[in-house]
Amino acid sequence: MDTRYIRYARRRARGAVRPAAIAIVAVVAVLAAASWFLIIKPHQDLVESDAGGHPSTPVTAARAAPPPPVNVAAMSLNQLLAEARKAVNEQRLLAPAGNNAFEFYLKVLEKQPGNQVAADALRETFPVGASLAEQAINQRDFSDAQRQIDLLAKADPANYTLTILRSKLDAQRKLQDREQQLASDKEKQSQLAAQKAVADKAEADRAAAEAQQKALAEQQQRAAQTRVAQQQAEPSARQSQAAGATAASEGTASAATHGPVLVRNVNPRYPVGAVRSNQEGWVELTFTVTAEGNVDDVKVLDAEPRHVFDRAAVEAVTRWKYQPATQDGTPVPSQDKRRIVFKLN
Incomplete structure (x- = not known):
């Protein structure tokens, strides 16, 4: 066989494969960039802010949350995803109620159960959401902590972190009840001691008056x-x-x-x-x-x-x-x- 023909065939095959490989690489790069800007970067910024880090763009600590969108139920998938991304960028992952990323992503899944963008976003941000719910528990904001745990449960019902959060919430509630009971008992004891002191003084005064009269x-x-x-x-x-x-x-x-x-x-x-x-x-x-x-x-x-x-x-x-x-x-x-x-x- 002519070796010149073999070399020519190989060069031709390499030339045909090269454009397809370039196209695949380009698609992967575009998807990676989109994931970075839409999911990973907001998630990292939220983690850094929660851990005390400083994001590249200064954020005002006391910035008030924007009002929730009007008629969320009538919004389209794209609008819900846009609101969810906006909430992630503004670090509104689980709060405030009615205007946070988790609720928008869950609305997307209600409209389109198989939506991959919402499912991936909820999976990626779940650890940060769990950390925020734990912070609410530690701050003893039990009602909001329960709401956040319920949101997390809708996103991933089988996640074992939910069991830990619920146990910790229950323990903190019981601890607060015990502290309140101890404070109440202490106050009652102080009141009883004060009443006894008043009664003892009155009895002593009465006895002294009777002795003087006698x-x-x-x-x-x-x-x-x-x-x-x-x-x-x-x-x-x-x-x-x-x-x-x-x-x-x-x-x-x-x-x-x-x-x-x-x-x-x-x-x-x-x-x-x-x-x-x-x-x-x-x-x-x-x-x-x-x-x-x-x-x-x-x-x-x-x-x-x-x-x-x-x-x-x-x-x-x-x-x-x-x-x-x-x-x-x-x-x-x-x-x-x-x-x-x-x-x-």
Whole structure:
């Protein structure tokens, strides 16, 4: 075989393959560029921004989200994809609600379930979306975190990351509930302690007031008893002097006959109720002095006011001691009558 023909055939075959290879390379390059600008670059910018990096184009940190498009349901596939790309570029991947890339891509898949651009975009941006949902959980924005997890679940229901996010959301909610319960319990304990302190102070003040009132009443009662004793001692002394004078004047024969003489006077107890109500009065009594000098058969003749000082007067007189009356030198029973006066300062 002629070798020149073989070499010519090979050169011809190489020349036919070269344009096809160039066309394939050109198509791959165009697809790669489109993927870079539409998916990969926005995704990298979002990751860098989330990690604290600085994108090449400065972005204002406090930039407000644009209002959501009107009548999203009526938008075409191209319009939805354009809004989704715009949301990715503006780092609105999962938020705000109703105006984020995930919702636009999901709308695309609702209209065209097999749309490869939306499916690829959701798959590529899923890790970043999961990171954003985790940030919402850490910030304890539980309602928005739940919404973002639901969006992620619509994009990839079987992704195991969703289980981790849901577990973390549940744990953070329980932790917040425990913290709130502890704070509530602490506040209740503080309130109970304050109430107990107030009640203890009130009880201490009441006890002090009662003790002061009781001491004052006892002091007034002692003063009243002292005055009654002084008043009772004066008539007894006068009676004793009169009896002595009579005995001296009658001589030796009459000295053997005399009336009862009080030798021990017991002060009456001033009733506590009368002290507290600032009452004064008197009780007139009649009684028998026995041959032994004791007091017996005490009766109340009159009193003012009635039934206030009666018992105290009777108890005091019953304890009095007399030198009994004598008749021709022999002790005999006798009658006596006294008025017991009760008077405060």
